[in-house]
Amino acid sequence: MSDTSTATPESLSQTLAESGLRSTPQRELVFNVLLKKRDHPTADEVFARVKAEMPTISLATVYNCLETLVQCRVVRAVNFERGPTRYCPNQKPHAHFHDESTGSTHDIDLPPGLLDQVKSILPDGYDSNSVEIIFRGKAKD
Amino acid sequence: MSDTSTATPESLSQTLAESGLRSTPQRELVFNVLLKKRDHPTADEVFARVKAEMPTISLATVYNCLETLVQCRVVRAVNFERGPTRYCPNQKPHAHFHDESTGSTHDIDLPPGLLDQVKSILPDGYDSNSVEIIFRGKAKD
DNA sequence: AGTGAGATTTAGAATAATTCCAATAAACTA
């Protein structure tokens, strides 16, 4: 069963090219690290994982790569309060559940139409291009 | 027509007392400043407005007061990406619309039941105590 | 009114995440 909800490593260089950006070993590796363990890591955590494979990479580059991937829309940046930004390669429409006791983040699939329904509460004159839904609480397990 | 959606200045000292906290001129003033101009100011902006009336107040105190008001649930803290936290005395259930071209923030009233409906998409085992909805886009005007 | 305990305020130092910068290196193009 193939997963159509995320870009594949193979398609990354194409996606980058479509935005006029270059495929580099650093960008590929940062993306692969995000795909391998989908636990919404921070830039620091991505840096640590990436350094294991490419010890010479710099933190600034990790920030640059993450920013690039977000621009290309193959990765989403997620924020909770003012905590460090977390990164998520899930491209399906989804909400986030932030477990306040563990600090962990879970993706919540959205039923089709929910985002449009939520958008429909906007009064005239509001033109929204994105809706974000964040739950906070405690998740079993 | 009275506005029941926010605590009144008069009720603040009572609300504070209920949490075992003292009413102080600084806390009252910070709260009044938030009520007077409901444009989701940052701590720095609150500091500037408050200093006009109480020139000796410190930024640390403004942070402390805002934090206290948030704890008492008479003020909500709102974050967009990693920008500075903004403060909002609207206690009605509402979403936020973040205008990306002006940086301004608008409250969007929620129809009754919407939050419960959104919460109902959570799978078993997720116990949420708050739902936040953020729109991004362009608002007319 | 006076005293002590605890709460609050204050200025400045410290922190954390991120961005900026200028130099080097790598990648595409002609």
Place this chain on the structure above:
DNA sequence: TAGTTTATTGGAATTATTCTAAATCTCACT
């Protein structure tokens, strides 16, 4: 392969916020 553009790098800088320790205030009790 030379030249131009794009990307990476390490370190300094920035920003919002929190921490710290001392001074001040408030309240309850005498």
